[in-house]
Amino acid sequence: MPRSKAVLELTEEEREQLVRWARRRKSSQALALRSRIVLACATGASNKDVAVQLDISQPTVGKWRSRFLELRLDGLVDDPRPGRPPTVTVEQVEDVVVATLESTPKNATHWTRDKMAQRSGLSKSTIGRIWKAFELKPHRADGFKMSNDPLFVDKVYDVVGLYIDPPESAVVLCVDEKSQVQALARSQPAFPMMPGMPEKRTHDYVRHGTTSLFAAFNIADGTVISSLHRRHRALEFKKFLTKIDTEVPDDLDVHLVCDNYGTHKHPSIKKWLESHPRFHMHFTPTYSSWINQVERFFAYVTADLLQRSDHRSVQALEADIRKWVKAWNENPKPFIWTKTAEEILTSLARLLKRTNGAGH
Structure with missing residues (x-):
């Protein structure tokens, strides 16, 4: 039974x-x-x-x-798991986090795992795990500069509004110049990449002059109108505007997103704009190049072509840039802007609140 x-x-x-x-x-x-x-x-x-x-x-x-x-x-409730109990206390973790955020080591600008291990008495691997858990990266530092533009909010709404809801019967072009692009010739030939060894290039080079890349990035389809000039004065910018005028169909208005560089506001440019009423200028806030989509295009040019360039003349450099832009336009890549002006301003407000609060 x-x-x-x-x-x-x-x-x-x-x-x-x-x-x-x-x-x-x-x-x-x-x-x-x-x-x-x-x-x-x-x-x-x-x-x-x-x-x-x-x-x-x-x-x-x-x-x-x-x-x-x-x-x-x-x-x-689960039984305690076998093995050595944890030896790092909550107080020790708090001490490492607070010290990382609020102090610097002697004779150094930032903490390293080795220096923090010496200070706390914990192992370097334990320090690494604590930093990873709290997403602390003392070895990294990003640059920033907050805009002091009194019309910052208005300009953000203006530019972002063009990205998210562009006007009908118009083309929106993000315009800027990548100035002082150098034709650099390495002093010795590069060693090619091999298994277990990256490509090697000499650190020294000979300068063979500079050029400036003018670009107008079409936010709708990703195509680029470009021009190369040895200088980047108002005269060259006016020539570039004329090129845009000839390449954009006559029945479309042209909205240009530009930064606050002096050549974009020169009297000769204002006069040219008055005689071309279909052109409308939209200026980004000061110190806010991140809002201009053409900067992302310039980053591609730098990474794909200029970062490892080796040119013996400006003419050779310009030929390669033209070739690169032509290939880009054969398979253009528009950038999808997703954040609204409200979301951007809210994010900046949170950042200011966090950074201002951290100093008190």
């Missing part, structure tokens, strides 16, 4: 706690299942019936029935 199971009865407090564990979203799945097992057993059902009801094995039901009868609610 099979042995009769011990009767499993619950107090009101135990039942309420088990129901909370079974239903609460933040409970672990294992604890929720164990709670349902005990609740089902408390109805008088057999282990077999509970196993069928919850779609689990009978030994699992028997295990947690027995654990609950022996230890009650405490029996449903």
Whole structure:
């Protein structure tokens, strides 16, 4: 004859706690299942019936029935795992985080794992894990400069509005110049990349002159109108505007997103714009080149072509740039702008609040 199971009865407090564990979203799945097992057993059902009801094995039901009868609610919690208990205390973690954020080591500008390990008495690997957990990277530093433009908000709304909802019967072009692009000739030929060894280039070079790349990036299709000039004065910018005027169909208005460089506001440019009423200038806020999409295009030019360039003349450099831009226009890549002006301003407000608060 099979042995009769011990009767499993619950107090009101135990039942309420088990129901909370079974239903609460933040409970672990294992604890929720164990709670349902005990609740089902408390109805008088057999282990077999509970196993069928919850779609689990009978030994699992028997295990947690027995654990609950022996230890009650405490029996449903996992046993401590084997192994050495943690040796780093909460106070030590807090000390490392606070020291990283609010101090610098002696005779150094920032903490390293080695220096923090010496200060705290913890291992370098432990320091690394703490920094990773709190997303602290003392070895990194990014540059920034907040705009002091009194019309910052208005300009952000203006430019972002063009990106998200461009006007009909018009083309929106992000315009700028990548000035002083140098034709650099390395002093020695490069060593090609080999398995286990990156490409090697000499650190010294000979300068063979400079050129400036004028570019107008079409936000709709990613195509680029470009021009190369040895200088980047108002005269060259006016020539570039004339080129844009000839390449954009006459029935379209032209909205240009530009920065606040002096050549863009020169009297000769204003006079040219007055005689070409279909052109409309939109200026980005000061120190806000990130909002001009052509800067992302220039980053591609730099990474793909200029960063490892080796040119013996300006003419050779300009030929390669023209070739690169032509290839770009054969397979253009428009950039998808997703953030609204409100989201940008809210993000900047959060950043200012965090950085200003950190200093107090």
